[in-house]
Amino acid sequence: MFGIKLPQKQNLKRYNALFMVLTKYGFEDIMANSQARKFIPKKYLLKHPDTEKRLSGSTFQRIRMVLEELGPSYVKMGQIMSNRDDMLPPDLVKELEKLQDHAPTLQNFEVEKVLSQELNINCPQYFLSIDPKPLAAASLAQVHKAQLLNGDWVALKIQRPNIAEVIASDISIMKEVAEALEKYSAQVKAFQPAKLVESFEKSVNEELSFHREMDNMEHFARNFMDNNDIYVPKLYRELSNDHIICMEWIDGIKVSELEKLKAKNIDSSAVAKVGVDLYLEQVLEHGFFHADPHPGNLFVLPEVQKICFIDFGMMGTIMPKDKEALIDLLLCFLKKDVRKLIPVLKKIAIRSEIPDEKKLEYDLYELVEGISNTSIRNIKLGITLKQFKNVLYENKITIPHYLYILIRALVIIEGVGLKLDPEFNITDNLEPYMAKITRKRFGLKRLFKKNLNRFQDYNALLDKLPDDINEIVDKIKDGKLVIVHEHKGLDEFRKTLKTAFNRLVYAVIIAALSIGSALLVMADMPPKVSGIPVLGAIGFGLSAIIGLVILISIYRSKKD
Structure with missing residues (x-):
């Protein structure tokens, strides 16, 4: 009624919590400009009239604090949105990045009870020990260390209880609030909240499916079966399901822990080169890559001299045809060939509404020229990719979602490389791959195939x-x-033809009336007025009126 969409009964508590927290952190201004204000508890507003004045943090800091207080769903949303610098302002992205390591542990969480219920097992028959204290906590799950009866140490990744239901409820609320805010707040509309919620829903549903993550893990292992530089943790399928993953415990050193690497006499610059090579192999050869290669997901295993990736919840997939186009794009950039870059860009885009092709050509030329004037040793891929995204945004070119994920991942992996080796340059790793790919393209085997x-x-x-x-x-x-067969402009032609025929009919009628009237006058046919036959006079009068109407119509059509 009256266009107001009331919340579902089961969502009322979540609405109440949402609006209390928003009001607490001084977002009454946003709420006042949306129909969502109807759901704010009046008692809270009366008790907190100066909330915004008391808060000293910036708007973006308060957004981050709101997400932290609202719980796992919103923290996860903030984490995922911190990757969308194509849609959000840099200062907000910087704040959201602080959520990456933020997740409270569950209180009074009975690990053995959950395992028994989920896996339908008697834990002592499978585990020697299970640490009740979590080693790590994320917004969707937490990790416990355990030891199997055979002595193997494992990591148990366990979903938070009822997290799927909570997230489904929160997404429902997010969609309704996003629609309301887009409708009533121009300030918020600029952030495209509805699209952000849609993107979040897709990503979080993928992460909630542990079966999918296990499939990703096994797919990744198959791709690197013959590579001696990488280690993939063992998966225990019999002790896993859609809410629990049991995998080999990785006792390694995070790539960000430079002092520990140094203590083990590990060359950090060699780690940077091998790690980035492994990542480029995922992207350019396999077309199946880790979408979140931050330092917490990358380990060095000193005993076996290998690098290990963990957490396969978010993976990027590139179709074979897309991989060809992506390689063409990289080759055009490295060769600084703007002429070939535009058609490749159009081929890879899912939608392009380029308002001015000349502007696009100029923007790309400016970008490539900037690269040309920089020594290849000094090119920073992260900066170049950010400029490239700006060019796409300004010229209304929408690229596939996997490409945005890849751009972000490449920026992260370059950052990891620079931390390990300040002299690191990702183009040194890219060039051999490009040369190898070029040779393959013109090789007899590929041409024959x-x-x-x-x-x-x-x-x-x-x-x-x-x-x-x-x-x-x-x-x-x-x-x-x-x-x-379709004729463009046929309707206009029909309209013109119809007008011409109408005028021709009127002309015939005028001619007939004029001739008939003349015959009546010449026959001197009664009745008469002042010696003039009345019927003849009427005929001439009608001819004159119709003729005048046609002349006015012709005059108006010329004027239009």
Whole structure:
């Protein structure tokens, strides 16, 4: 009624909590400009009239504090949105990044009870020990260390109780509030809250599916089966389900712990090179890459001299055709070829509404020229990719979601490399891959395979051609062949033709009236007025009126 969408009964408590926290941190101004104000508890507003004045933090700091206080769903949303610097202002992204390590541990969490219920097992028959104290806590799950009966140490990643239901309820509220805020607040609309919620929903649903994460883990392991530089943790499927993952415990050193690496006599610059090589292999060769390669997800294993990736909840996938286009894009950038860059960009984009192609060409030329004037040793990929995203945004080019994930991941991996080695430059790792890919493209094996595929396509076409021709001939014989032909501007032509015919009809009527009236006058046919036949006079009068109407119509049409 009256266009107001009331919250569902089960969401009322979450609405109440949401608006109390928003009001507490001084967002009464936003709430007042939306229909959401109807749900703010009046008692709270009366008790806290000067909330905003008492808060000294910036708007973006308060947004981060609101998300922290609202709980796991909102913390997770903040974490995911911290990756969307294509949609959010840099200062807000900086604040949201602080949420990456923030997650409260569950109080009075009975690990053994949860395992028994979820896996339908008797824990002592499988585990020697389970640490009740979590070693790490995230917004969706927390990790406990345990030891199996065979002596293996494992990590148990356990979803927070009822987290899927809580997130579903919170997303429902987020959508309603986002729609209301977009409608009533121009300030908030600029952040595209509805799109942010949509992006969050997709990402969080992927992370909530532990079966998917386990599949990702096994897929990743298969891709690196023959690589001696990488280690993938063992997965215990029999002790896992959609809410629990049991995997090998990784006793390694985080790549960010430089002092520990130094104490083990590990060359950090070599770690940087190998780690980035492994990542580029994921992207450019496998088309299946870790979407969140931050230092907490990358370990060095001193005993086996390998690098280990963990947490496979967020992965990026590149289709073979997209991988070809992505490689073309990178090659164009490295060769600084603007002429070829634009068609490749159009090919890779999911939507392009370029208002001015010349401007796009100029913007890309300026970007590439900036790279050209910089020594390849001094090119910072993170800065270049950020400038590239700005060019896309300004020229209304929408690239696939995987590419945004990849851009962010490459920026992160470059940052990891720079931390390990201040002299690190990712282009040193990229160039050998590009050279290798170029050789492969012009190699006899690839050319043969490509031509073989084309030959198979042509052969399939020739096989189907007689049947297709017979089908067309049969349709012609049966009179069922329909040809649809569209004329652009035909409506306008019809309108003009109709006007011309109408005028021609009027002209014929005028001519007929004039001739008939003249005959009546010449026949001196009664009745008469002042010696003039009345019918003849009426005929001439009607001819004059119709003629005047046509003249006025012609004059107006010329004026238009």
